Amino acid sequence: MTAIPAPTDPRPAARPLAPSHADAAVPATYAYAYSAEEHDVWATLYGRRMATLAETASAAVLTGIERVGLRPDRVPDLREVNARLARRTGWSAVPVGGFLPARPFFASLAQRRFPTTTTVRPRAQLDYLPEPDVFHDVFGHVPLHADPVFAACLQRFGVLGLLAESEAQVEQVARLFWFTVEFGLVRERGATRVYGSGLVSSHAEAANALGPACERRPFALDAVLAQPYVIDRLQDVLFELSSFEQLWDAVRTMEARLGAP
Numbered sequence: 001m002t003a004i005p006a007p008t009d010p011r012p013a014a015r016p017l018a019p020s021h022a023d024a025a026v027p028a029t030y031a032y033a034y035s036a037e038e039h040d041v042w043a044t045l046y047g048r049r050m051a052t053l054a055e056t057a058s059a060a061v062l063t064g065i066e067r068v069g070l071r072p073d074r075v076p077d078l079r080e081v082n083a084r085l086a087r088r089t090g091w092s093a094v095p096v097g098g099f100l101p102a103r104p105f106f107a108s109l110a111q112r113r114f115p116t117t118t119t120v121r122p123r124a125q126l127d128y129l130p131e132p133d134v135f136h137d138v139f140g141h142v143p144l145h146a147d148p149v150f151a152a153c154l155q156r157f158g159v160l161g162l163l164a165e166s167e168a169q170v171e172q173v174a175r176l177f178w179f180t181v182e183f184g185l186v187r188e189r190g191a192t193r194v195y196g197s198g199l200v201s202s203h204a205e206a207a208n209a210l211g212p213a214c215e216r217r218p219f220a221l222d223a224v225l226a227q228p229y230v231i232d233r234l235q236d237v238l239f240e241l242s243s244f245e246q247l248w249d250a251v252r253t254m255e256a257r258l259g260a261p
């Protein structure tokens, strides 16, 4: 494994890129006033997920939820979350209003700034929402940003996204992001644990990922890069890291392949 650096803000030469996550169509604010109903939707989702995550999640997710100060009963105030993250890894969660184009999304990751949706899903769509909401982005993603190794990996994803030039390179970065940051599994405590945000934030996705309908393969960079993914149904193939250090090695290898100086 190569050395994992302390928080920095490398800004490589930027290029257009493909996968998009969240977009800034609507002005967003740190001071959004959530309604009682929105806090209640958060509380319902939080309770459902925490009921099983203690047994199924990576330790980095569980300790991260404590470290960033998520509460069971309220949509978090990102300013409070960011104050905790700043001390640990230098990451922050930055409010955006919707889907961000790929280049600004990855440029933001390269600066340890995570574009974060602030809307709360309606109760009628408690179990499935096609686009990210605050539960996916903050409960699903942000706790891992308190883990130094994962935090370093995610920053390098920003670099990868900016380095990718050809359509094939863009697709490779998208696949690596999908099968790790969004839907990653890791071997811990003698069993398969979830860490990807799509699994941490969704009971149905996590149950599928750990159940008989999903084929879990050992993580190998070239196997991941060769594996197409689907976004509109439950995953039938996922990859299991041996540790987050393995992810670090993978992103550094990708950087070298994409011609990082």
Ligand SMILES: [Fe+2]
Binding pocket: 021, 132, 136, 137, 141, 182, 197, 198
């Ligand atoms: Fe996500």
